[in-house]
Amino acid sequence: MRRTKALLPHPDGSGRSLVRFAAETMLEAGLAPLIVVLGHAHREVAPELRGLPVRAVNNPAYQRGMLSSLQVGVRALAAERHVFWAVVAPLDQPFLSAGLIRTLIAAAAKPHHPPAAVVPATPALERTGSWGLPVVLRRRLFPEVLELSATRAAENAGRDRGAGRVLARHRQDLLVVPASERELLDLDDWNAYERARHSQRTTPPDP
Numbered sequence: 001m002r003r004t005k006a007l008l009p010h011p012d013g014s015g016r017s018l019v020r021f022a023a024e025t026m027l028e029a030g031l032a033p034l035i036v037v038l039g040h041a042h043r044e045v046a047p048e049l050r051g052l053p054v055r056a057v058n059n060p061a062y063q064r065g066m067l068s069s070l071q072v073g074v075r076a077l078a079a080e081r082h083v084f085w086a087v088v089a090p091l092d093q094p095f096l097s098a099g100l101i102r103t104l105i106a107a108a109a110k111p112h113h114p115p116a117a118v119v120p121a122t123p124a125l126e127r128t129g130s131w132g133l134p135v136v137l138r139r140r141l142f143p144e145v146l147e148l149s150a151t152r153a154a155e156n157a158g159r160d161r162g163a164g165r166v167l168a169r170h171r172q173d174l175l176v177v178p179a180s181e182r183e184l185l186d187l188d189d190w191n192a193y194e195r196a197r198h199s200q201r202t203t204p205p206d207p
Contacts, residue, residue, distance in 0.1 A: 022091040029101035066162040089134035116170040120179035132184040
């Protein structure tokens, strides 16, 4: 990405960094406690969270991939006895809304048969039987996430799937919530970031 992704300015031109936007979106959705897992350049990224009611934890093994960061966050949440669900979200979804997060959480709170997890999916993703992020994980899946080991091949190739293997085991107990392509857009490379910035310039304001 040419520079630390977390520190990139949000495409909306507000001046907020991507990590600041992500944290503010999670807080707007009502999430607490909010754990922010930091890795590369954590000393530079941490000040972006100043003034927010979040707990930043460092992942010293961040080079091992997403799974290692996920496990750091889940371990921190597992210590909170009143936490029964975890919302797992990346920082590179610039158009994710607090509304979608609240919808995912409401779907998780079904009184009669709570799902193992709630996942968002666009129509295209649903056709392929896959899903996007954020994911809402039920507490009973925490031990499975913590027991996962990333394969060396996946780490080396950058194909670390995070909790994907756990979700695949519980596919029959997943609840899928419809979402738009724009909300699930993630910034995997510089070209995606430039397209997101361009889309903000060409999208008319809401009436």
